[in-house]
Amino acid sequence: MTESRFFILLAFAIVLTVGTAAGVAPRSPVGSSIVGPVSASPGVYVPEELKVKYRRPDEIPAPPSNPLTPEKVELGKTLFFDPRLSRTGSVSCASCHHPGFDWSDGLKRGVGVTGVPLPRRTPTVLNAAWLSALMWDGRAASLEQQAVLPITAEHEMGLELDEAVANVQAIKGYAPLFEAAYPGEGIRAETMLGALASFQRTLVSGEAPFDRWIDGDEAAISEAAKRGFLVFNEAGRCSKCHSSWRFTDDSFHDIGLESEDLGRGEFAPPSVVIMQHAFKTPTLRDFRLSGPYMHDGSMASLDEVIDHYEDGGKKRPSLSPEMQAVTLSAQERADLIAYLKTLQGAPLDVTMPRLP
Amino acid sequence: MRLTTAAMMAMMAMALPLSGGASAAEHTVVLHHMELDKIEGEMRVGDVVAFDNRSDMAHNLYLTYSDGTVDNLDTQVPGVTRSLTLRVAGPAVIRCWIHPIIKSEFVILDGKEDAGR
Numbered sequence: 001m002t003e004s005r006f007f008i009l010l011a012f013a014i015v016l017t018v019g020t021a022a023g024v025a026p027r028s029p030v031g032s033s034i035v036g037p038v039s040a041s042p043g044v045y046v047p048e049e050l051k052v053k054y055r056r057p058d059e060i061p062a063p064p065s066n067p068l069t070p071e072k073v074e075l076g077k078t079l080f081f082d083p084r085l086s087r088t089g090s091v092s093c094a095s096c097h098h099p100g101f102d103w104s105d106g107l108k109r110g111v112g113v114t115g116v117p118l119p120r121r122t123p124t125v126l127n128a129a130w131l132s133a134l135m136w137d138g139r140a141a142s143l144e145q146q147a148v149l150p151i152t153a154e155h156e157m158g159l160e161l162d163e164a165v166a167n168v169q170a171i172k173g174y175a176p177l178f179e180a181a182y183p184g185e186g187i188r189a190e191t192m193l194g195a196l197a198s199f200q201r202t203l204v205s206g207e208a209p210f211d212r213w214i215d216g217d218e219a220a221i222s223e224a225a226k227r228g229f230l231v232f233n234e235a236g237r238c239s240k241c242h243s244s245w246r247f248t249d250d251s252f253h254d255i256g257l258e259s260e261d262l263g264r265g266e267f268a269p270p271s272v273v274i275m276q277h278a279f280k281t282p283t284l285r286d287f288r289l290s291g292p293y294m295h296d297g298s299m300a301s302l303d304e305v306i307d308h309y310e311d312g313g314k315k316r317p318s319l320s321p322e323m324q325a326v327t328l329s330a331q332e333r334a335d336l337i338a339y340l341k342t343l344q345g346a347p348l349d350v351t352m353p354r355l356p
Numbered sequence: 357m358r359l360t361t362a363a364m365m366a367m368m369a370m371a372l373p374l375s376g377g378a379s380a381a382e383h384t385v386v387l388h389h390m391e392l393d394k395i396e397g398e399m400r401v402g403d404v405v406a407f408d409n410r411s412d413m414a415h416n417l418y419l420t421y422s423d424g425t426v427d428n429l430d431t432q433v434p435g436v437t438r439s440l441t442l443r444v445a446g447p448a449v450i451r452c453w454i455h456p457i458i459k460s461e462f463v464i465l466d467g468k469e470d471a472g473r
Contacts, residue, residue, distance in 0.1 A: 133456040141456075240413070249390070251455040268453055274416045274431045275453050320454075321414040321433050 046226060050233060051214050056245045060129050060201055066144060066194045068201060071181040076199025078177060078353040079192060084167050085151055087158035088113045093150065093196070096122045099350055102286040103203060108297030112156035119261060121297035126286055127246050129201035136279045136295045137264045138252060143197035148189070165189050173356020205285040206345030213342070221342045228339025231332045236309070238336075240322040247284035247343065253320035254278045256313015259296055265318070276318040285343050302337050380404060380441075380467075385450075385460075387411050387432075392450060392460045399442060401467030406439040407432065407450075416453040421464070422446025428453075442467075 062068045079085065083092040096110045097103045103124045110122040120136050128134065128143055140146035150156040151164050159167070168174050169187045181198075182191040210229075212220035232238045243249045252264045254277040265276035279295040293299040299308065312325030328336065380402040386393045389411045399405070407417055409432040417429040421444035429438045442448075445466040452458040 138456060249455065250457055253454070264453070269426070269428065271430075272416060272418070272428055272453050274414075278454070321431070 046230065053243070054210070054214055054245050054247075056207075056211055056214075057130075060204065062129070062198070062201055063142065063144075066197060068198055069181065071177075072195050072198035073202050074353075075174075075177045075181040076195035076197070077350070078174075078355060079168070079196050080199050081353050082168075082355050084171065084355075085157055085159065085164050086113050087163075091157055096150070096156070097125045099348065102126065102288055102347075104288065106288060106290070106292075108292045110156075112150075112153070113158040114155045116155045118155055120295050121292060123282055124286065125200050126203050126205050127283055128203065130246060130250075132250050133252075133280060137266060138280055139267060143200050144190075144193050147193040147196040147200075161189050165192060168192060171356050177356065203348065203350075205283075206348060208285065208343050208345040210339075210342040211345075222338060224335045224338040225342045226339075227332075228335035228337070231328065231336045232339055235326060235328060235332060236306075236336055237322070237324060237326055238309075241281040241320075242284050248281040250281070252278040252280055253322060254313075254316070254318040255294075255308075255323055256315070256319050257294060257296065257298060257308075258314060259298075261296065263295070273317045274320070277316075278318065278320070284340065286345055287340075287343070289341065289344070302340065303333075306333055306336065382406065384408055384437075387415055387417075387458075389413070390455050390458055392458060395450075395460055395462040398465055399448075399462055400465045401442050401445050403442050403464075403467075404439050405442065406437050408437045409434055415455065415458070417450055417458075418453060420449050420451070422448065 080093045083090050091113050096105045098105055103126050105122045110118040134140040134146040140149060148161055151159055152161055174187060178187045178191055181195055185191050209220045241249050241253055262276050263279040265278060268275035291300045293305050299305050310326055313319055313323045382404045384406045385395055387407060387409045409415055412434055414431055414433045416431045419427045423444050427440050429440060432438050442464050445464050448462055448464050450460045
């Protein structure tokens with residue numbers, strides 16, 4: 001990381017009062033901190049090349065068309081927490097992506113302005129800066145595109161985009177925030193959505209015990225968790241989809257849940273059978289230990305989730321080839337759960353904005 | 357005599373079925389994990405492109421032509437090769453339904469031009 005980039009990231013951390021827990025602190029260069037093989041415990045070998053696959057990146061990516069600035073992040077945070085972006089004036093982005101619930105809502109299925117349960121569970125917005133396809137079905141290609149979807153969804157925030165912009169334009173205190181973030185561009189849909197996207201890009205999982213282990217602190221996680229890491233990558237086949245430092249391949253799979261929801265299949269020709277009932281692999285960082293799990297919130301515990309993967313899911317033509325029944329011993333299951341719990345980072349210390 | 361001329365023309369047509377005098381080429385593109393080999397060389401209408409999945413995961417590629425039409429390659433588990441014949445000249449993009457991060461853009465030349473062949 002260059003010195004200038006480090007200071008830009010540091011500036012964001014100060015603006016958000018996120019501190020080191022935000023996960024944007026500089027990291028050791030890949031492979032520089034640990035040399036040679038690492039033993040998890042006597043008899044357990046964890047190759048360094050496997051650990052390197054999970055090392056966190058140094059920088060937050062942003063598109064050239066909307067580079068990150070502290071002013072955009074501040075504006076975006078204010079908009080994110082403002083319920084006046086909804087039809088009833090009572091639902092903000094943060095209502096469903098609540099900091100206290102790891103930027104989700106802890107519900108089986110979210111609820112918006114109409115009170116009608118939404119068809120899918122609310123995903124976290126943590127680490128969204130790295131996503132190449134957003135929403136459970138991947139129908140948005142960027143955070144800028146995604147930001148408009150909940151605002152204009154009937155049962156989420158329930159406004160037309162023009163109405164949302166008009167609401168913001170009517171609030172006098174927003175004018176200087178927009179001018180600082182997008183000088184001379186005014187309060188428009190593009191600037192509003194761009195600011196929301198910018199703020200969300202700064203929501204990066206805090207450093208977890210797992211990260212400290214990856215960086216060479218052997219005492220950061222238990223021996224059981226280290227064994228669980230191997231189960232995750234080998235016998236459990238979890239890493240077939242939950243790969244990379246975010247524990248997602250950013251891809252779409254039918255994992256064989258009993259559901260009529262076609263997911264990404266809604267956007268693919270019927271001949272693309274593999275996309276029917278396919279949903280994006282969710283990140284495992286900061287997942288809710290209390291559940292619920294899966295895109296439809298249909299599972300309440302980690303044991304239930306592991307049972308599902310042991311079973312291999314509903315057999316149908318669209319079932320992902322990566323879904324193969326696995327068998328875990330009681331010890332392996334316990335180790336796997338111990339490992340998954342090491343993915344919990346410190347909560348982000350984001351100060352609430354004072355709404356204009 | 358007429359029959360002989362017609363037969364000769366037919367033979368010529370069979371020998372040069374595509375590209376106004378150039379034969380269709382075959383190309384192989386390898387899939388490594390979540391990356392496609394860079395598509396190099398001239399691609400022309402009528403050429404056959406084989407996609408060889410040498411990754412350890414299944415893919416489902418599709419090609420979108422400049423006119424918006426799409427050719428799907430169906431699911432390819434590791435080790436499977438699937439092919440398609442290029443249909444439409446112009447910019448084209450290959451993507452994977454399962455892994456949207458996979459994307460490769462290239463230009464398909466008109467098959468009737470045989471310059472460079």
